[in-house]
Amino acid sequence: MTTLSIDIKWSKDNFKLDIRADFSEGITGIFGSSGAGKSSLLQLIAGLEKIDEGQIKIGSDILDHTETKHFTPSHKRKLGYVFQEGRLFPHMNVRQNLLFGTKFLKNNEQQFNFNEIVELLEIEPLLKKIPKQLSGGEKQRVAIGRSLLSSPRLLLMDEPFSALDVSLRRQIIPFLTKINKKLKLPILVVSHDLPDLLSLSQKLLLVKNGQVLAQGNYFELVEKDLLIDIMEASGLNNVISFKLTHVETNYYELSKKTEGGELKIKRQKQMQHFEIGDNINVSLRPEDIAIALHQVKDVSIRNQLEGTISSIIKHENRIYCLVDVGFKLLVSITETSLNSLKLTQGKTVWCLFKSMALKINI
Numbered sequence: 001m002t003t004l005s006i007d008i009k010w011s012k013d014n015f016k017l018d019i020r021a022d023f024s025e026g027i028t029g030i031f032g033s034s035g036a037g038k039s040s041l042l043q044l045i046a047g048l049e050k051i052d053e054g055q056i057k058i059g060s061d062i063l064d065h066t067e068t069k070h071f072t073p074s075h076k077r078k079l080g081y082v083f084q085e086g087r088l089f090p091h092m093n094v095r096q097n098l099l100f101g102t103k104f105l106k107n108n109e110q111q112f113n114f115n116e117i118v119e120l121l122e123i124e125p126l127l128k129k130i131p132k133q134l135s136g137g138e139k140q141r142v143a144i145g146r147s148l149l150s151s152p153r154l155l156l157m158d159e160p161f162s163a164l165d166v167s168l169r170r171q172i173i174p175f176l177t178k179i180n181k182k183l184k185l186p187i188l189v190v191s192h193d194l195p196d197l198l199s200l201s202q203k204l205l206l207v208k209n210g211q212v213l214a215q216g217n218y219f220e221l222v223e224k225d226l227l228i229d230i231m232e233a234s235g236l237n238n239v240i241s242f243k244l245t246h247v248e249t250n251y252y253e254l255s256k257k258t259e260g261g262e263l264k265i266k267r268q269k270q271m272q273h274f275e276i277g278d279n280i281n282v283s284l285r286p287e288d289i290a291i292a293l294h295q296v297k298d299v300s301i302r303n304q305l306e307g308t309i310s311s312i313i314k315h316e317n318r319i320y321c322l323v324d325v326g327f328k329l330l331v332s333i334t335e336t337s338l339n340s341l342k343l344t345q346g347k348t349v350w351c352l353f354k355s356m357a358l359k360i361n362i
Contacts, residue, residue: 003186004154008054008064010044017041017210023188027180029197030190032207038190041207042156045188046081047074058153075104080147084159087143088131094142095127101149111151112183120182121145121175140172148179155179155187161196173199174274181278194227198239199281219328228315236320238284238330240358244274254280254360258305259326265358280360286320286332288357292350293341305329305351312338312345323351 004023017037030038043049045056050071056064063072088097102110118124121141131139140160147155160172177200180187191197197204198218206213206226214226218239221227228236242254242265256263274280295304307325319338321331329351
C-alpha cells in the first residue's frame with residue numbers, strides 16, 4: 001500500500017528539485033551526497049516550503065496540489081519532523097518538551113500515550129532535566145518522543161545521526177527499529193551515511209542533483225551498478241537480517257535460518273534496548289567471503305553456504321558475484337579467480353566466511 005506519493009518540482013537559489021516517488025510502510029532511507037536535495041525534499045513534504053509544481057499526498061489525502069492551489073499548513077499535516085540537532089526548547093524540561101507535541105491535538109486525536117512513548121524510548125529518568133543536561137543521544141530520543149506525541153501518520157528524520165558519534169548512533173538505531181515495529185509508523189530517514197541507513201532498512205531512495213537516481217532494495221541497486229561507486233568509499237557491505245535468540249548478562253546470541261541449517265553469532269556484550277525475537281541487521285564485507293566450487297572439509301571456516309550465482313558485476317577493475325544462498329550475498333573476487341573457477345551466471349558455488357567476520361552494527 002502506498003503511504004506517501006510525491007510528484008513535484010521546486011527551485012531555489014539556482015537549485016532545482018524534480019522528484020517523483022512513492023513510499024510504502026516501513027523505514028525508507030533517502031540517500032545522496034551533501035547538496036543532493038534530500039533535506040529540501042523533507043521540508044517540502046513537511047510543508048516548511050511550498051512546491052512550485054505538482055502534488056504531494058498521503059493515501060487519498062492531498063497535502064499540496066498546485067493546479068487547485070491547495071496547500072495544507074505544516075501544523076495540520078500530522079507529520080513528525082526530527083531535525084539533526086534535535087531543536088529542543090532550552091527553557092523547558094524534558095517532560096514539557098515532550099508534551100509540546102500534543103499542543104495542536106484534540107483529546108480524541110492522541111494516537112500515542114505519553115507513558116508508552118517514555119517507556120519505549122527509555123527516557124523516564126530524564127523527565128525533569130533540561131536540554132543542556134542531556135547527551136546528544138538523549139536529546140535525539142527526546143526529540144523523537146516529542147514528534148511521536150504529536151500523533152503523526154509519518155515520521156520524517158533529517159540526518160538524525162550526523163551530530164552523533166558512533167556510540168550515540170548505536171543508541172538511536174535500536175529505538176527507530178522499535179518504533180517502526182511496535183507503532184507501525186512509516187519513517188523516512190535522510191542521511192549521507194549509507195551504512196547507518198542499512199542498519200535500519202534495505203529500502204532506499206537515491207537522490208542526485210535534485211532528481212531520483214533510483215529507488216529499490218539495496219541489492220537490486222547494487223546489481224544495477226548504481227551503488228558501487230558511492231559505497232566503495234565507505235566500504236561495500238552485505239546486510240543480513242538475524243534474529244535475537246538469547247540474552248544473558250554479559251553476552252547475546254543471534255541466529256539466521258538457512259536452507260542448509262542455521263548461522264549463529266555469539267558476542268560477549270550485553271544487547272541493550274532489544275528483546276528476544278527482534279530482527280537485527282548484520283554486515284559482512286564482500287572481501288571476507290571466499291567462493292569454492294564444492295563444500296570444503298577439514299577446515300576451520302564453519303560457515304559454508306551453497307548458492308547460485310545470480311549475476312556477475314564487472315566494475316572498472318573489480319569483479320563482484322551476487323550469490324543467492326537463500327538470501328543475497330555480494331562477494332568480491334579477482335579476475336584470476338573468475339577465470340580459474342570458470343564462474344558464470346547460474347553456476348552453483350559455496351560461500352565460505354568466518355563467524356567473526358559478521359559485524360553487528362549496534
